[in-house]
Amino acid sequence: MFAYYLDLALRSFKRHKTLTALMVLAIAVGIGASMTTLTVLHVLSGDPLPGRSGELYYPQIDPQDARGMMPGHLPPDQVTLIDGMNLLRAKRADRQALMEGGSVPIQPDSSSLDPFYVEARYTTADFFAMFDAPFLYGHGWTGASDEAHARDVVITRQLDDRLFNGADSTGRALRIGGSTFRIVGVLDTWRPNPHFYDLDTGAYDYYEQVFMPLQTALELHFDRNGSVDCWGNGTGGVEGGAYPSATCAWLQFWVQLDSPAKAAAYKTFLVHYSEEQKALGRFERAPNVRLDNLMQWLDYNGVVPDDVRLQAWLAFGFLLVCLINTVGLMLAKFLRRSGELSVRRALGASRCALFAQLLTESGVIGIAGGAGGLLLALFGLWMVRHRTSDYAPLAHLDPAMLGVTFALALGASLLAGILPAWRACHVAPALQLKSN
Amino acid sequence: MMEIRPILSTLRRHRVILWLLMLEIALSCAIICNGVFLVVQRMQHMDMPSGIAEHELVQIQQAPITPPPDRYARAQEDLATLRQIPGVQAVGMTNQVPFGGASSNGNVMLSPTQPHRTLSAAEYFGENLVPTLGLHLIAGRTLRPDEYVKVDMVIKALADGSSKGFPMPMLVSQALATRLWPQQSPLGKLLWLAPTASFRVVGVVATLARANAYNTATAQYSMIIPLHMGADKDQSYLLRTRPEDRQRVLAAARTALEHADPGRVVTHARTYDEIRSDYFKDDHAMAGMLVSVIVAVLLVTGLGIVGLASFWVAQRRKQIGIRRALGATRADILHYFQTENFLIVTFGIVIGMVLAYGLSLWLMMHYELPRLPLSYLPIGAVALWLIGQAAVLGPALRAANVPPVVATRSV
Numbered sequence: 001m002f003a004y005y006l007d008l009a010l011r012s013f014k015r016h017k018t019l020t021a022l023m024v025l026a027i028a029v030g031i032g033a034s035m036t037t038l039t040v041l042h043v044l045s046g047d048p049l050p051g052r053s054g055e056l057y058y059p060q061i062d063p064q065d066a067r068g069m070m071p072g073h074l075p076p077d078q079v080t081l082i083d084g085m086n087l088l089r090a091k092r093a094d095r096q097a098l099m100e101g102g103s104v105p106i107q108p109d110s111s112s113l114d115p116f117y118v119e120a121r122y123t124t125a126d127f128f129a130m131f132d133a134p135f136l137y138g139h140g141w142t143g144a145s146d147e148a149h150a151r152d153v154v155i156t157r158q159l160d161d162r163l164f165n166g167a168d169s170t171g172r173a174l175r176i177g178g179s180t181f182r183i184v185g186v187l188d189t190w191r192p193n194p195h196f197y198d199l200d201t202g203a204y205d206y207y208e209q210v211f212m213p214l215q216t217a218l219e220l221h222f223d224r225n226g227s228v229d230c231w232g233n234g235t236g237g238v239e240g241g242a243y244p245s246a247t248c249a250w251l252q253f254w255v256q257l258d259s260p261a262k263a264a265a266y267k268t269f270l271v272h273y274s275e276e277q278k279a280l281g282r283f284e285r286a287p288n289v290r291l292d293n294l295m296q297w298l299d300y301n302g303v304v305p306d307d308v309r310l311q312a313w314l315a316f317g318f319l320l321v322c323l324i325n326t327v328g329l330m331l332a333k334f335l336r337r338s339g340e341l342s343v344r345r346a347l348g349a350s351r352c353a354l355f356a357q358l359l360t361e362s363g364v365i366g367i368a369g370g371a372g373g374l375l376l377a378l379f380g381l382w383m384v385r386h387r388t389s390d391y392a393p394l395a396h397l398d399p400a401m402l403g404v405t406f407a408l409a410l411g412a413s414l415l416a417g418i419l420p421a422w423r424a425c426h427v428a429p430a431l432q433l434k435s436n
Numbered sequence: 437m438m439e440i441r442p443i444l445s446t447l448r449r450h451r452v453i454l455w456l457l458m459l460e461i462a463l464s465c466a467i468i469c470n471g472v473f474l475v476v477q478r479m480q481h482m483d484m485p486s487g488i489a490e491h492e493l494v495q496i497q498q499a500p501i502t503p504p505p506d507r508y509a510r511a512q513e514d515l516a517t518l519r520q521i522p523g524v525q526a527v528g529m530t531n532q533v534p535f536g537g538a539s540s541n542g543n544v545m546l547s548p549t550q551p552h553r554t555l556s557a558a559e560y561f562g563e564n565l566v567p568t569l570g571l572h573l574i575a576g577r578t579l580r581p582d583e584y585v586k587v588d589m590v591i592k593a594l595a596d597g598s599s600k601g602f603p604m605p606m607l608v609s610q611a612l613a614t615r616l617w618p619q620q621s622p623l624g625k626l627l628w629l630a631p632t633a634s635f636r637v638v639g640v641v642a643t644l645a646r647a648n649a650y651n652t653a654t655a656q657y658s659m660i661i662p663l664h665m666g667a668d669k670d671q672s673y674l675l676r677t678r679p680e681d682r683q684r685v686l687a688a689a690r691t692a693l694e695h696a697d698p699g700r701v702v703t704h705a706r707t708y709d710e711i712r713s714d715y716f717k718d719d720h721a722m723a724g725m726l727v728s729v730i731v732a733v734l735l736v737t738g739l740g741i742v743g744l745a746s747f748w749v750a751q752r753r754k755q756i757g758i759r760r761a762l763g764a765t766r767a768d769i770l771h772y773f774q775t776e777n778f779l780i781v782t783f784g785i786v787i788g789m790v791l792a793y794g795l796s797l798w799l800m801m802h803y804e805l806p807r808l809p810l811s812y813l814p815i816g817a818v819a820l821w822l823i824g825q826a827a828v829l830g831p832a833l834r835a836a837n838v839p840p841v842v843a844t845r846s847v
Contacts, residue, residue: 019743022740068551115699245595318736320463328460332747335751423452
């Protein structure tokens with residue numbers, strides 16, 4: 001029966017080419033626009049570490065002075081160096097890492113390469129295991145290297161390709177900013193998006209190429225990147241001269257807590273830590289702590305640009321206009337065929353059969369519109385990629401969104417077909433046939 | 437004047453299609469009104485004044501491979517080197533530029549003991565900024581070379597809690613002066629950026645935008661403080677030149693700096709125009725997207741009207757023939773369809789205005805957007821009236837061409 005309805009639908013399309021084309025076009029542009037924006041939204045609001053993100057937490061404490069305190073005031077987004085080191089050494093979590101972004105000059109041995117700057121991350125030993133960073137060669141450094149300010153460095157596959165033509169470079173020396181480092185590991189391609197662990201250096205499409213122990217970088221006065229929040233007489237420092245002062249929050253501290261119970265216990269620990277620091281006179285405010293998990297932290301920071309959400313809403317508004325348009329056109333088309341439908345009714349087709357036939361027709365329009373929409377969405381995403389936004393390179397359609405495209409197109413066109421089909425199969429056959 | 441009653445009674449018989457059309461027009465109207473408003477807002481944002489001689493400036497940033505023994509001496513050498521380049525009118529140094537993105541801001545207080553900051557303002561540290569940026573000094577004087585202090589000294593004084601060396605002189609933008617001391621002369625007034633760090637206003641510049649001017653209301657709150665920052669990766673050298681010389685000067689500056697010290701990397705070398713357009717690129721893209729959606733909505737609505745009007749004309753061929761046979765002119769038929777369309781679109785617009793307002797309230801709740809001014813409502817109305825009339829013209833002309841003889845034929 002379905003094949004027969006399909007055949008009827010195709011015949012009807014041939015008879016009303018313009019009207020059919022208009023409907024397919026309307027669905028296609030609507031679907032194309034919504035899928036483009038929805039895909040961008042989907043990519044940007046994705047989970048950077050699926051499977052692991054639920055166990056990663058970002059502790060916040062409030063070391064600011066009593067001045068300017070207001071009830072409900074949120075603690076700073078980063079930690080001071082003192083608090084970061086204290087929390088790191090307390091080792092109360094399953095894993096923990098203190099970190100800061102920076103940039104360092106690489107001085108290649110080969111004379112054919114000029115020195116160049118790369119983005120760097122200064123961090124502590126647990127970073128790689130905690131964030132599931134995949135190693136191509138070697139491994140991360142140890143806690144002992146952290147304490148010893150060891151000249152150990154982990155580089156990315158990209159930098160390894162550039163400097164060593166992709167060879168296993170572990171154990172080799174690398175000159176960075178006038179000091180000699182030993183390469184202990186090479187990371188395979190690892191691109192968490194958003195760049196969740198430090199949103200200030202760049203939220204999307206931002207990748208470090210060099211990782212080194214935090215203490216080592218601080219000892220060598222390497223340049224830092226990112227935001228600094230100071231209070232009291234605190235100053236943000238100058239590059240190569242001074243790091244931000246003790247009353248400035250400028251580092252990120254992450255912990256891994258394997259169970260909700262551990263997370264609750266860690267939060268209690270943060271409160272105790274704040275009370276202890278207050279008793280020591282370092283903190284002036286009552287304990288004010290937060291402990292977000294990774295996805296909550298991204299949400300708290302509003303990491304997905306408002307514009308991207310707005311664009312998605314706008315596109316769906318447009319899709320709605322296109323759908324109403326299609327409903328109208330379909331209604332006109334079906335009603336115009338009252339004569340033909342009456343003949344089928346008179347020949348014994350039930351209302352149900354008529355309804356099924358007309359819905360088949362709108363479904364076919366939906367699939368055609370979906371295919372057109374897919375092409376338009378691919379074109380739309382290509383346009384997005386050619387924009388200069390930070391997130392532009394990430395705008396690619398994945399299989400899930402491909403499925404959503406067709407589901408949306410088919411669902412939308414069937415929805416658009418219901419009212420017209422229902423109206424059309426309620427024609428009074430006798431009246432129609434008589435008047436014709 | 438066209439008789440409206442027969443049109444209305446005909447429309448009453450096609451309620452479903454009528455409602456669909458009105459709904460479509462109402463939605464389009466809501467989207468267009470808010471869309472145009474958003475576009476205008478973006479354009480105003482992109483037009484934000486920087487207060488500087490934008491087309492005459494180039495920026496160059498460098499980073500040393502190993503820190504120079506004396507960062508201050510290095511900065512002075514570099515400035516001297518850059519001044520030698522032919523075509524350069526002025527050379528300055530700064531920690532940030534308007535719309536540069538990376539910013540340095542201070543919490544301004546009007547007394548050292550006040551519990552909360554009054555506001556946050558951009559802190560411009562640098563040398564020779566007024567002539568290089570082309571700032572317009574409207575009161576007081578500019579900063580003198582002997583007033584400059586090395587940043588190390590200030591950091592040390594702050595760390596020690598000493599107020600030695602303060603108050604320091606500073607320039608403020610007019611917007612900041614008016615906000616802090618309304619109706620008063622800002623010259624000689626004191627402000628604090630830390631409990632022990634006071635500053636005295638010695639001059640006022642007309643306009644100087646912040647590096648991260650997210651909020652239009654506070655975008656022009658800026659201060660210029662006489663600090664020697666020394667050479668590092670965060671400082672920029674700014675060169676002022678004639679617009680047509682910019683590329684040549686940039687290339688020469690890069691070469692000169694690299695020549696002066698081969699052990700460094702030039703990280704940025706660009707015109708100020710590039711900095712500005714980079715800062716507003718997302719607004720630009722958003723405005724483009726909005727305009728395309730507005731055009732697409734109008735097109736889809738127009739095509740929908742064409743489709744439905746054609747259907748109606750085809751359906752009413754016989755009635756049209758009868759009217760023609762009874763003496764209606766072609767113009768009567770044409771006007772009938774045009775009036776009908778006008779009525780439908782008008783009903784749609786009425787609903788659309790309410791929708792537009794509702795949409796605006798919803799947007800205000802979820803995004804930081806102002807309320808839709810009522811003056812934007814007619815834009816959607818006019819656009820839809822025009823597109824409606826344009827769309828119905830074809831089908832209406834076809835209707836007008838239906839010959840009276842149709843009345844005598846049975847199909």
